[in-house]
Amino acid sequence: MIIVIQCKDQVGLVGSIATILAKHQLNIVSMREHVDKAENIFFVRLEIEDGDTGGLEETLKEVLPPGAIIAVNPNPHKKIVVMVTKEYHCLADILIRNYFKTLGATVQCVIGNHATLQDICERFDMPFYHLSHEQYGRKELEQQMGDVIQQYAPDYIVLAKFMRILSPAFVARFPMRIINIHHSFLPAFIGANPYKQAFERGVKLIGATAHFVSNELDEGPIIAQQIIPVNHSFTAATMVKAGQEIETAVLANALKLVIEDRVFVYGNKTVVFG
Amino acid sequence: MIIVIQCKDQVGLVGSIATILAKHQLNIVSMREHVDKAENIFFVRLEIEDGDTGGLEETLKEVLPPGAIIAVNPNPHKKIVVMVTKEYHCLADILIRNYFKTLGATVQCVIGNHATLQDICERFDMPFYHLSHEQYGRKELEQQMGDVIQQYAPDYIVLAKFMRILSPAFVARFPMRIINIHHSFLPAFIGANPYKQAFERGVKLIGATAHFVSNELDEGPIIAQQIIPVNHSFTAATMVKAGQEIETAVLANALKLVIEDRVFVYGNKTVVFG
Amino acid sequence: MIIVIQCKDQVGLVGSIATILAKHQLNIVSMREHVDKAENIFFVRLEIEDGDTGGLEETLKEVLPPGAIIAVNPNPHKKIVVMVTKEYHCLADILIRNYFKTLGATVQCVIGNHATLQDICERFDMPFYHLSHEQYGRKELEQQMGDVIQQYAPDYIVLAKFMRILSPAFVARFPMRIINIHHSFLPAFIGANPYKQAFERGVKLIGATAHFVSNELDEGPIIAQQIIPVNHSFTAATMVKAGQEIETAVLANALKLVIEDRVFVYGNKTVVFG
Amino acid sequence: MIIVIQCKDQVGLVGSIATILAKHQLNIVSMREHVDKAENIFFVRLEIEDGDTGGLEETLKEVLPPGAIIAVNPNPHKKIVVMVTKEYHCLADILIRNYFKTLGATVQCVIGNHATLQDICERFDMPFYHLSHEQYGRKELEQQMGDVIQQYAPDYIVLAKFMRILSPAFVARFPMRIINIHHSFLPAFIGANPYKQAFERGVKLIGATAHFVSNELDEGPIIAQQIIPVNHSFTAATMVKAGQEIETAVLANALKLVIEDRVFVYGNKTVVFG
Secondary structure (H helix, E strand, O other): OOOEEEEOOOOOOHHHHHHHHHHOOOOEEEEEEEEEEOOOOEEEEEEEEEOOOHHHHHHHHOOOOOOOOOEOOOOOOEEEEEEEEEOOHHHHHHHHHHHHOOOOEEEEEEEOOOOOOOHHHOOOOOOEEOOOOOOOHHHHHHHHHHHHHHOOOOOEEEEOOOOOOOOOHHHOOOOOOEEEEEEEOOOOOOOHHHHHHHHHHOOOOEEEEEEOOOOOOOOEEEEEEEEEEEEOOOOOHHHHHHHHHHHHHHHHHHHHHHHHEEEEOOOOEEEEOO | EEEEEEEEOOOOOOHHHHHHHHHOOOOOOEEEEEEEEOOEEEEEEEEOOOOOOOOHHHHHHHHHOOOOOEEEEOOOOOEEEEOOOOHHHHHHHHHHHHHHOOOEEEEEEEEEEOOOHHHHHHHOOOOEEEEEOOOOOOHHHHHHHHHHHHHOOEEEEEEEOOOOOOOOOHHHOOOOEEEEEEOOOOOOOOOHHHHHHHHHHOOOOEEEEEEEEEOOOOOOOOEEEEEOOOOOOOOHHHHHHHHHHHHHHHHHHHHHHHHOOOOOEEEEEEEOOO | EEEEEOOOOOOOHHHHHHHHHHHHOOEEEEEEEEOOOOOOOOEEEEEEEEOOOOOHHHHHHOOOOOEEEEOOOOOOOOOEEEHHHHHHHHHHHHHHHHOOOOOOEEEEEEOOOOOOOOHHHHOOOOOOEEEOOOOOOOOHHHHHHHHHEEEOOOOOEEEEEOOOOOOHHHHHHHHOOOOEEOOOOOOOOOOOHHHHHHHHHHOOOOEEEEEEEOOOOOOOOOOEEEEOOOOOOOHHHHHHHHHHHHHHHHHHOOOHHHHOOOEEEEEEEEEEEE | EEEEEEEEOOOOOHHHHHHHHHOOOEEEEEEEEEEEEEOOEEEEEEEOOOOOOHHHHHHHHHHHHOEEEEEEEOOOOOOEEEEEOOHHHHHHHHHHHHOOOOOOOEEEEEEEEEOOHHHHHHHHHOOEEOOOOOOOOOOHHHHHHHHHHHOOOEEEEEEEOOOOOOOOHHHHHOOOOEEEOOOOOOOOOOOHHHHHHHHHHHHOOOEEEEEOOOOOOOOOOEEEEEEEEOOOOHHHHHHHHHHHHHHHHHHHHHHHHHHOOOOOEEEEEEEEEE
């Protein structure tokens, strides 16, 4: 079972927390702890053997500084909604893991602004909502999408190569719950056609970045990043192909980290107990 | 300041330890903890802000299971002795870090069974002992080497491409204090000419392994490993060159980990809080 | 269009080949060439712009040493058969690429010695043959499997986590056309339970190896290998999970290389123009 | 022996070149070739067995398009000058390789705008010129540096953590012969304090880039790049330390590639036959 705590730092926090766990006869399997000295914030993730956690959260509150964020056994049955456009690679990887129950969460539905990926969803009996910007104006489209999402009350919304920029209004509706895979090693090549930019710059590495969506384009706290080597023999097209492999891997890894409650967000940064 | 503890696991250890630290007004900067469930062994590495640690070790002993290994601020001025044969790459890297005081420990002397590397040592005013197997029989040679080492009372003996197998008697004289860089991704290609073996096998990766020396050839607890890709265009000779780069990096990394007290040894394994 | 040639080396080969291509007004887009000096074998892979290749193979034969292996535009529509047991990760990755036509070849059918993966195949309208060792003795089972395979005349048979050892007789039926993903960085941890072996040895890296199947267990020419870092926090079980990710990636990469005619086999080695 | 050619692409180039080599009884050991389709430029690097190359360059000129750049056995005894400020890691690595004759070129002298690294140079009997911006104005300083460099007529000038921006006038004096190591994964974090930028952005990877110096800050054709993973436990300071390791490795690799005539420059890009 997992316990995560984020609060103002002070001397003795670990002791108080661990002592309370011991009093509850809860054995610590593993513990990851970090203090951001500059911000004076304390982060801890505990994995404990199953036991009676009745009243634990309250007891912890008593010893922790005011405003402490405490989650005892945070939702172990997380739900996600996936948003896509036309590229299949990230969605297919998620559908497969969902189907074989190795995702750690359950996919509720997929929303596409194109119909391209409807068939693959149906093959997995996955509800697919085709909400097109040809059908609706941007404002109404986002309203529709938001309403579909809300009815599933997902823990996270995953932009699995959703290629339209979402408005601040939409993002504000699901704060720090939208996860995006950006097809570049941020902060390099922000914006459109990063592979074209990378190709023209003649870089020797390309990468991908999974991050929470904030309201600045391709900003927001970074969860995971990876790269692969490229060279002159790559065209912009083969860079895209290679990039898709790494995008799939990075998003899969980021989802695993988030779903396992290993990611803490504060300011524009994350603490990730990988 | 660092505190490392290794002991039998039991409920409440983290709490007892952290509470004692709090009582001593010692603030935990970071904490890494691990429990080997199979062996029921508890490992913790604490980094604490400087403070008065008078009596801390004793107080800890009282709450920890019998046989607990406790080190409060383990030797912060570690000393090492380096043993070499003819290849320069690992030694030179160590001498440079030592000279610029970024090694984290101080090199006391270098022992070579060939004179090849004497000049580079002298350029850094580093004592070099040439103890040759042409000069002495194996038993006497190891006696001599052991005596030179002992007079410097080093924390660790680093085999920086020392190409002779040391006898159990020698190893027993410095248990779990001899660190070797093996020019292969162990356990593949144990023994001599691993690059030749790798070349003939047509592998696509070669690696290097830094490990403590036990009495089985190329066995002993592994500290760090890395690999690099190779292909058909490599000859056995260019594989050696490429391998030397990775050997240097792996040994440097392993020494950093050991010197910073991040490595725990038990049985034939390590816990490394990297 | 691709041209691959493998033959005895001699002075002027590249010139003769390139001159003939020029005579045919065939423009070289890219060329990768290698000579194994020890074995005196010449390998070349040419990518040329489309054009009239009538009579090209014959003209090339005239200038090349006897016994030259020449393939002009080798089967651009390759077919593969996949064999599986219970693990889904490699198969699902292949089915997805096949469905979205990014595999570069077409999967003809899947043969499983368990029924576990029948449903996922059916979701992709992929013929699935359940041929069980409970149903048949080993000899008859392999006969049946070989017959199913033969009726599809595949270019390659892919063992996507097929967990039974195939007899020399079966392997001889499809020489150097069977590709296996081995869940280890060969030659380390040959045989069963490599992750258990890796865990007990306390390695800091685990890997996967894609190779052609010869008749020695886990031997055969290596096509591709990759690794990922692991540490003490991994259990044998989480090592398996991590390993499955790398197995999927390595097999996908190996298939890409083979399907794009980038892999030459000779002796127990490969030349891979990646 | 090496032959490199860069010229306008046309049908039959490889054939003409290889045929001429065969006529000269020069056997091709390995050949790497690339065509930039967009720019219609042909690049080839040939490694041939030693033989009589008398008149070869002229014969090649006859069959190659006008303006072809041909180098038969380009300077096999390359000379470099190193410029530094205070950080030792790249310089020390170069001095060691130079001392052990594994650099592939010889270091002529080191120029420092601080005296910090004078002692390490003297330990290797390496001429060190301390030319300080306190001593001279920028224009005069660059004049002095340029004159020192010119008297050694180096093939390349290596900025091994030289922390001042060089004027267009200086760069123009040594076009595409100045190699810089930038402490970032370009184009991310251009300019000063990239590690501080990286730390504040909370990236999960940091990198280094070796590139030729053009007149835009941190632009210029990229030769090599590498990254290492980082996380929340890194401070800006430990990121610098980690970055120095990767800077050293990337610069060493870039120098190897350039010295072995594996790097072609055109426009703001490179072709690297690694």
